[in-house]
Amino acid sequence: MIAADTPTAPITEPRSSFSDRPVTVQSTPDFQFLSAASEVTLIELKTTQTTTPIRRQPLRVPRLLTFQEWSRLGFILLQKWDGVVLEVDDESFTAKLIDSDERLPDHDATFLRAELPKEEQGLIEPGAPFVWTLGYRKIGSTRERASVLYFRRLPPWDEREIVAAEPRAEELRECIEWK
Amino acid sequence: MSGSELAERPHADEVEVSVFGPGYGECVVLHLTNNQWVVIDSCLDTGSARPTALKYLTSLAVDLATDVRLILATHYHDDHIAGIGELLEQCTAARFACSMALNSADWTKLTEIYRGYLVTGGSGVDEIRRVMRELKRRAEKREVVAPIFCIAGRTLGEPFLTAPAVLACLSPSDAAVVAMHTRIREKLLPRARRRRLAVPSLESNDGSVVLAIRVGSASALLGADLEERNRPGLGWQAVLDSHVAGAERCDGLKVPHHGSSTGYHADVWNRLIGSNGWAVVTPYNRQKQPIPTKTDCERIRRMTERSFITSPPGWSRFRHPSPAVQKTAEEATVKIGPEQPRYGHVRLRKSATTAGDWRIDCFGHATPLARLRIAA
Numbered sequence: 001m002i003a004a005d006t007p008t009a010p011i012t013e014p015r016s017s018f019s020d021r022p023v024t025v026q027s028t029p030d031f032q033f034l035s036a037a038s039e040v041t042l043i044e045l046k047t048t049q050t051t052t053p054i055r056r057q058p059l060r061v062p063r064l065l066t067f068q069e070w071s072r073l074g075f076i077l078l079q080k081w082d083g084v085v086l087e088v089d090d091e092s093f094t095a096k097l098i099d100s101d102e103r104l105p106d107h108d109a110t111f112l113r114a115e116l117p118k119e120e121q122g123l124i125e126p127g128a129p130f131v132w133t134l135g136y137r138k139i140g141s142t143r144e145r146a147s148v149l150y151f152r153r154l155p156p157w158d159e160r161e162i163v164a165a166e167p168r169a170e171e172l173r174e175c176i177e178w179k
Numbered sequence: 180m181s182g183s184e185l186a187e188r189p190h191a192d193e194v195e196v197s198v199f200g201p202g203y204g205e206c207v208v209l210h211l212t213n214n215q216w217v218v219i220d221s222c223l224d225t226g227s228a229r230p231t232a233l234k235y236l237t238s239l240a241v242d243l244a245t246d247v248r249l250i251l252a253t254h255y256h257d258d259h260i261a262g263i264g265e266l267l268e269q270c271t272a273a274r275f276a277c278s279m280a281l282n283s284a285d286w287t288k289l290t291e292i293y294r295g296y297l298v299t300g301g302s303g304v305d306e307i308r309r310v311m312r313e314l315k316r317r318a319e320k321r322e323v324v325a326p327i328f329c330i331a332g333r334t335l336g337e338p339f340l341t342a343p344a345v346l347a348c349l350s351p352s353d354a355a356v357v358a359m360h361t362r363i364r365e366k367l368l369p370r371a372r373r374r375r376l377a378v379p380s381l382e383s384n385d386g387s388v389v390l391a392i393r394v395g396s397a398s399a400l401l402g403a404d405l406e407e408r409n410r411p412g413l414g415w416q417a418v419l420d421s422h423v424a425g426a427e428r429c430d431g432l433k434v435p436h437h438g439s440s441t442g443y444h445a446d447v448w449n450r451l452i453g454s455n456g457w458a459v460v461t462p463y464n465r466q467k468q469p470i471p472t473k474t475d476c477e478r479i480r481r482m483t484e485r486s487f488i489t490s491p492p493g494w495s496r497f498r499h500p501s502p503a504v505q506k507t508a509e510e511a512t513v514k515i516g517p518e519q520p521r522y523g524h525v526r527l528r529k530s531a532t533t534a535g536d537w538r539i540d541c542f543g544h545a546t547p548l549a550r551l552r553i554a555a
Contacts (some may be wrong), residue, residue, distance in 0.1 A: 145507045173287045176326070
């Protein structure tokens with residue numbers, strides 16, 4: 001973890017934004033949490049420090065980064081999973097993990113709830129989608145291993161989507177006699 | 180164990196119950212004499228990622244286009260219906276059957292709302308959509324497509340099957356169907372301004388289709404994922420309450436809900452299964468505590484020594500090509516592992532015309548429970 005009173009040094013911002021709606025990551029002693037108004041929260045679950053920690057300046061991060069984009073942001077991405085929560089209990093949650101690069105078979109993993117901040121606890125429910133990235137975070141001339149999990153803030157269901165599905169469903173039901 | 184070969188076809192008068200369970204998923208293939216085949220649920224083959232039933236039936240040289248009569252989805256969870264769409268596409272003469280719990284306008288609406296949805300995993304809605312697509316294709320060719328909706332008391336015989344083969348539905352009960360319709364409407368169907376989630380699996384399996392197979396002197400009870408709910412009209416108690424006292428017991432049991440404690444009801448064994456009956460359980464590994472647990476296995480063994488499991492329960496070891504990812508992922512999780520299916524197949528065969536016993540074969544990772552070693 002990065003100590004609160006460690007010296008600061010800026011991280012180079014990406015040359016261009018990768019999203020129309022970039023979000024802001026604020027460095028904290030517990031690593032990266034987003035501001036309350038942002039759509040995505042980054043949470044560091046665990047990290048192994050390999051050098052003198054450096055405090056960072058706020059960093060603009062787009063959503064759903066690609067491998068190359070992560071790299072340009074000072075993060076060497078080694079593995080990215082798209083996750084869906086399957087099972088939740090008081091202490092942990094279990095999820096299905098799908099390799100974003102489609103190189104690996106699907107995996108399952110159980111995470112401790114305590115690894116996520118209070119603000120995130122309400123997002124842990126069956127069906128909740130998240131992204132889990134593993135790689136190296138560049139710090140000056142050194143790097144540290146990092147694991148970052150953030151829940152996706154997708155737009156809520158729109159009434160129009162739901163209403164539009166009704167005639168299609170009725171037509172299908174009639175066609176295949178699903179009744 | 181009879182030691183017969185995997186690709187050996189059953190005799191015309193033989194009944195076969197083949198249970199596949201690679202650790203995530205379950206499929207039961209039935210031969211109900213005279214070259215009539217039925218597939219209950221579907222899971223994927225370890226290597227090809229195609230439906231296990233397709234691979235097996237092809238290896239037996241079964242004519243998929245004519246000899247598979249019925250494909251039945253006991254419930255919508257994706258561990259029971261993975262690949263069932265492809266199966267239906269290949270088995271062109273097969274009728275599709277599912278639980279009456281899915282016969283609701285809300286269910287078809289749900290499948291339409293989630294059409295092309297970007298978040299996958301956790302449910303079988305995508306697979307059901309593929310089934311519906313195939314039914315629609317058949318409808319356009321003016322074929323009979325109406326699904327056969329299963330509910331307690333319904334019997335599937337003629338015209339779907341030729342006598343003496345009969346599949347009797349013991350569940351879902353009327354109360355379970357109503358309860359499931361309510362849950363689909365209230366818990367699965369998206370509402371405006373609510374959070375967008377992948378379709379979650381409902382926790383209870385009240386809508387599961389439990390089947391009793393009877394063909395001549397052979398019989399078996401397929402427990403699907405039905406659990407005991409300790410509520411009137413639901414779960415196994417509803418099955419037992421509606422079961423006619425003194426009715427013929429079955430020769431064996433496909434153990435419900437992967438052998439879990441919630442799927443257990445002592446009277447199912449005492450009243451519905453004959454003495455010295457056989458039992459086959461499939462594991463479910465995609466949860467924090469895979470089932471059956473050691474305690475579950477011991478309980479099943481106390482009910483019958485002729486008990487088998489299709490593959491050992493438990494997570495496979497995590498191995499990543501990057502040592503850094505390997506180490507970091509292990510540190511960041513309580514546990515992590517690939518959904519590594521382990522091929523396992525328990526096959527039971529018996530003549531429908533004589534009183535002999537069942538011949539039981541284990542293939543792949545399948546084994547008698549007595550030989551299974553699970554850490555507590």
